Amino acid sequence: MKFKLGDFVRFVDEKREGYVTKIIDSQTLGVTDEDGFEIPVAIGNLTSVYGHGVSAKEVDAPKPIEVNVPSISKIENGIYVAVATDQKAGNVVHFHLQNQSPNVLLISLTAEKKEKYSGLFHGIVESYQSSLIYSASLADLDIWPEFTFQILVFSKADVKPVDPLVIRKKFRAKDFSTEQKELPQSKNKGWLIRLDDLVPITIDAQKLKESFFKSPAEKRTVEAPSKEIDLHIEKLRDDHHFLEADEILQIQLNHFQNALDAAVVHHFDKMVFIHGSGNGTLRDKIHKLISKNPHIKTYMDARKEKFGYGATEVVFK
Structure with missing residues (x-):
């Protein structure tokens, strides 16, 4: 049995x-x-x-008819692993691949432990649906395998196809250190871990430097940025009163990325980005980009006595 x-x-x-x-x-x-x-x-x-x-x-009792209607969720569109606790067996958790996007996903999940591999799941996850892909005991977290998610994204819309995603994930205790929350499309509580934010970004410093040149003949140098960058929109655009919120955020992120790239080229040891406190959206986006950058050693709140929680200091390798 x-x-x-x-x-x-x-x-x-x-x-x-x-x-x-x-x-x-x-x-x-x-x-x-x-x-x-x-x-x-x-x-x-x-x-x-x-x-x-x-x-x-x-x-x-007759079972109710289930109708698949895309739910309106407060979480951001993306690909997630919803780790749900078992209501009967407390230390057992069930992994659901949560497709919180308008696309259809073709999924392959493989486990690797001590250079031995085993296929755990393969299948299709429709838009705004989820599928059970794995179960484990949370008490055995230290001996869980490393997981490789291979994801092919399909869309009927008039959009350019994206490259297949290959995401490797080793779950750590910190992934389960936060408070359990209600999971989308589930009656259970647990943790929601975003996968498509884990795709590594590789930056080649030499290519990055070359990208600042319009042509080899011009031989322009990359201008060194200030070591303190103010990202408040009124400092970046005079017409900010006419911009939508998403346009403002994109302008701020572009300015942040350009300044960060220039700092890498000029071998800065550290720099400060002033993003303000506000609702925390810009700060969170910046911290996500910083955490993926291979040229950054660490980051922290900058001079709380001056900025409070409205600025981040970046320390480069």
Whole structure:
């Protein structure tokens, strides 16, 4: 008999029941009983308990018709892993690939552990839908494998195709250090981890420097930026009163990226970006870009006595 994490089982040779919370090996499972003790048990000594926790009325009642209607979610469009806790077996978590986008995704998931590979999931995840891709015990986090997500994005719209995504992810304790929240398209709580923000960005400093030249003949040099960059829109554009919020954000991010690139070319040791506090959108976007940049050693709030939380200092390698 094949069992999976979260199954409710009964011991054959004694009066004891519990949930499968660990797959120890091909012949042994970890079963957590009602007292919270996890017991290693041979698979041959277990039997499934069907319909556990379901009343007769619930079994006989007709199932409601499910209609797939794209839900309106507060989360930003993207590709996520929703890690949901099991309501029955507390330390078991279930991974759902959450497609929070208007595109269709073709997914392949592979696990790698000590240079041994195993395929875990393959399939199609429709727009604004999710699919269960993996289950594990949170107590075994340290021995979880590294996951490789290969994602092909399909759209019927008139848009340029994007390159296939290859995302490698090793889950760490910090991924589960925040408070659990309600997950989209789920009744469970857990953690939402964005995948398409994890695609690495590789910057070639020499090519970056060359990109500042209009042509080799002009032999222009890259102008060194100020070591303190003010990103308030009124400092960047005189016509800011006529701009939409998303236009303002893009202008600020472009100015930030250009200044950051120039600082890399000129081998700055550090610089400060003044983004203001506001609603935190610009600050969050900047911090995401900084965290992916291979030329940056660390970053922190800059001079709180002067800027409060309205500026970030970047330290280069």
